[in-house]
Amino acid sequence: MKLYIKNMVCSRCEMAVKAELEKIGHPVVSMTLGEVEVSGDIEKSEMQLLTNNLNLLGFELLDDKVSKIIERIKNLIVDLVHYKTEKLKTNLSNYLAEDLQQDYNSLSNLFSEMEGITIEHYFIAQKIERAKELLIYNELTLSEIAFQLNYSNVAHLSNQFKKTTGFTPTHFKKLKDKKRIQIDDL
Template identity: 40%
Template sequence: MILYIKHMVSLRCKYFVIKELKKLNINYVNIELGSVNIIGNISDYQKIKLISKLTKVGLIVIDNKNDILINKIKSLIINLIYRKDDVLKINYSDHISNKLGLNYTYLSNVFSRSTGQTIQQFIICNKIERVKELIKYNDLNFTEIAYKLHYNSLAHLSYQFKKHTGKTLSLYKTNNKIKTCNI
């Protein structure tokens, strides 16, 4: 049995779900961002308790086919954006279509109708958020960040970043440095 969970987009969410599954003695095969593959069936009591605990922290168990599909698309995108150092060999649309085994135009239409934004807009917004994180940690220069997030050039990244944040990369970096403790 697979449970699909909306808003499960980070490792912290994943660890929370694992903790709640263990508390309720629910066995699972694996857990991914957005889904949990549970061994066998769970009782109504376990399901209600799990849904209640997840809801309290903003995680929502979904069972609508379109919502499940949107959740899968979002999880695939987020996983691609947060990959370690792998270079993406194919474009996002081909990757999503191949992984889900469905036509990209169909996926795009379902996604747009349900979320009010295109898959491309979702990708860009999440890439910009990842850029912000990478800038704050100051481990990579702007060119390395552009390469890591599969931009064609630093100019393309700079354009998108300014369009979405209203700030240049340099200005954002200057204004958002992580404060460190000087002991």
């Protein structure tokens, strides 16, 4: 049985969801961001308990097709920006269309209608939050950050950063109160 879970955006989220499934006696067969497969079916009473426990942790079980698609798009982008180190071999639209096996224009229209933001703007927001995180860690140069986030050059990253945050990356680094947004709030 496959479950789709909203707000499951990191490895700690995966551990929390796995623990909740094991509590009700359903070990995980496979897991990716936003998706969990368990062997067998989950009874109605167990599903209600799981739903309640996941809600307490800030997760939500998705049951309609549109919500599943939107969450899958978000999880693919989060995974791409925050966890993948290799550069995409194709563009974002092809990447999403291939994974979801749907026309990108349909996905884009659906995402914009449901989220009030384009897929591209969501992707940029994720990249800027990742850039903020890397700037705060202060372990990489701006050039290294631009390279890691697959920007064509530092100027492109800087322009997008300023347009999104109102600050240059250098000015952001100097701020005492770093304003980062949690992944699931984007």
